[in-house]
Amino acid sequence: MPADPVAIARDLISCPSVTPAEGGALAYIEKVLQGAGFNVQRVTFEEAGADPVENLYARIGTAAPHLMLTGHTDVVPPGDEAKWTHPPFASEVADGVLFGRGAVDMKGSIACKIAAALDYLGGNGGKPKGSLSFLITGDEEGIAVNGTVKLLKWAAERGEKFDHAILGEPTNPEKLGDMMKIGRRGSQNGTLVVTGTQGHVAYPELADNPVRHIAALMVAINAEPIDNGTAHFGASNLEFTSIDVGNKTVNLIPAEARARFNIRFNDTRTREELRKLIEARAAKAAAGEVRWHIEWEPSNADVFLTPPGPFVELVSSAIREVTGLTPKLSTTGGTSDARFIKDYCPVIEFGLLSQQMHKIDEHVATDDLVALTAIYRRILERYFAQ
Numbered sequence: 001m002p003a004d005p006v007a008i009a010r011d012l013i014s015c016p017s018v019t020p021a022e023g024g025a026l027a028y029i030e031k032v033l034q035g036a037g038f039n040v041q042r043v044t045f046e047e048a049g050a051d052p053v054e055n056l057y058a059r060i061g062t063a064a065p066h067l068m069l070t071g072h073t074d075v076v077p078p079g080d081e082a083k084w085t086h087p088p089f090a091s092e093v094a095d096g097v098l099f100g101r102g103a104v105d106m107k108g109s110i111a112c113k114i115a116a117a118l119d120y121l122g123g124n125g126g127k128p129k130g131s132l133s134f135l136i137t138g139d140e141e142g143i144a145v146n147g148t149v150k151l152l153k154w155a156a157e158r159g160e161k162f163d164h165a166i167l168g169e170p171t172n173p174e175k176l177g178d179m180m181k182i183g184r185r186g187s188q189n190g191t192l193v194v195t196g197t198q199g200h201v202a203y204p205e206l207a208d209n210p211v212r213h214i215a216a217l218m219v220a221i222n223a224e225p226i227d228n229g230t231a232h233f234g235a236s237n238l239e240f241t242s243i244d245v246g247n248k249t250v251n252l253i254p255a256e257a258r259a260r261f262n263i264r265f266n267d268t269r270t271r272e273e274l275r276k277l278i279e280a281r282a283a284k285a286a287a288g289e290v291r292w293h294i295e296w297e298p299s300n301a302d303v304f305l306t307p308p309g310p311f312v313e314l315v316s317s318a319i320r321e322v323t324g325l326t327p328k329l330s331t332t333g334g335t336s337d338a339r340f341i342k343d344y345c346p347v348i349e350f351g352l353l354s355q356q357m358h359k360i361d362e363h364v365a366t367d368d369l370v371a372l373t374a375i376y377r378r379i380l381e382r383y384f385a386q
C-alpha cells in the first residue's frame with residue numbers, strides 16, 4: 001500500500017500550529033518518521049525578545065550523498081474563522097479539495113515529502129543509497145530567528161553535511177509543474193534622512209526646507225535603473241514605501257524629512273556595492289549642499305542562485321515526467337528559508353500552488369498532493385541511483 005499524502009496532510013492540518021505553537025505537528029512527524037527508521041531529534045531554540053520554538057531534524061542513512069528535505073510546519077493565523085467555509089483546522093475534503101490553514105503553505109508539501117520518503121524506503125529495503133533527512137522548523141512565518149537558521153547551525157555543529165536540499169514552499173503560480181525556484185533576490189531596507197532648518201513658512205529664506213531636498217534626492221535615486229537584470233534574475237528594484245515628516249503644523253517648515261525604501265536586488269552586485277551605488281546617487285544630487293544620510297537596516301536576506309546543472313535538471317525532469325510541464329526556473333518572489341540553507345548546500349524550491357497562501361479557505365486539490373508525491377518519489381529514486 002503506498003503511503004497516502006492526503007491522509008498525512010489532513011493529520012498535519014488538524015494540528016493548530018500557528019507560529020510559535022508546535023500544535024502537535026512535529027510530534028506527529030516524529031512518530032511517522034521514527035516508524036520508518038529515521039533517527040529523529042526535537043530541538044527547541046530560544047533567544048531574548050522572541051518566543052522559544054520547537055524544531056525537528058530526522059535522518060536515515062550514513063553514506064553520501066545526503067539529500068535534505070526541508071520546510072516548516074508553522075502556519076499563519078486563520079484570521080476571522082467565521083469567514084472560512086470549512087474550519088481552518090478541520091481538514092475537511094470536499095469534491096477532491098482539501099481545506100485548511102497550511103494546505104499549500106506548507107503542510108501539504110511536507111505530507112508529500114513524507115509519503116514519498118516512506119514509499120521510497122519501502123521499495124528499497126528500508127534504507128536510502130545515501131542519506132535522507134528532514135529538517136523541519138516551527139518558525140518560518142514569524143520572525144524566523146529560532147528556526148531554520150539555528151537548526152542548520154545546530155546540525156552543522158554535530159557534523160551533519162548536506163549535498164543538496166529541496167524546500168517545499170508553494171512555487172507554482174497556476175498549475176503544478178509551472179515553476180521551480182533556483183534562487184531568490186536579496187532584500188535591503190533603508191531610510192533616507194534629510195536634515196534642514198526649521199522655520200516659519202512665510203520666511204523660507206530663514207529656513208531650509210528638507211521636504212524640497214528629500215523630493216529631489218528621491219527622484220535622483222530612482223532616475224536610472226539599478227541594473228538590467230541577469231540571465232536568471234530580473235532587474236534590481238528600489239521602491240520608496242513611505243515619506244515621513246510628521247508635521248502637523250501648517251505654518252512650519254520642518255527640521256527633518258525621512259523616506260523609507262526597500263531594495264530587492266539580484267546578483268549583479270554585493271550588498272555593500274549596492275549601498276555604495278545608492279549613496280553615490282544621493283551624494284551627486286545633494287552636491288554638497290544638502291545634509292543627508294541613509295540609515296541601512298541589518299538584513300539576513302542575501303541574493304543566491306543555484307545555477308542550472310545536474311541537480312536542477314534532475315528535479316526539472318521529474319516534474320516534467322509527472323506533470324507534462326517543463327518548470328520555469330525562477331528567482332521571483334519574496335525571501336524564504338532558502339536564504340539560510342544556501343550557506344550549507346545548493347537548494348531549490350518546489351511545492352504546491354502559490355495562489356492560496358495565507359488566504360481564507362486555503363485549499364489544495366488532492367490530485368496535486370498525489371502528483372507532488374510522485375514527483376518527490378522520482379527525485380528520491382534518481383538522486384540515490386546516481
Ligand SMILES: [Zn+2]
Pocket residue numbers: 072105106140169170
Ligand atoms: Zn511557507
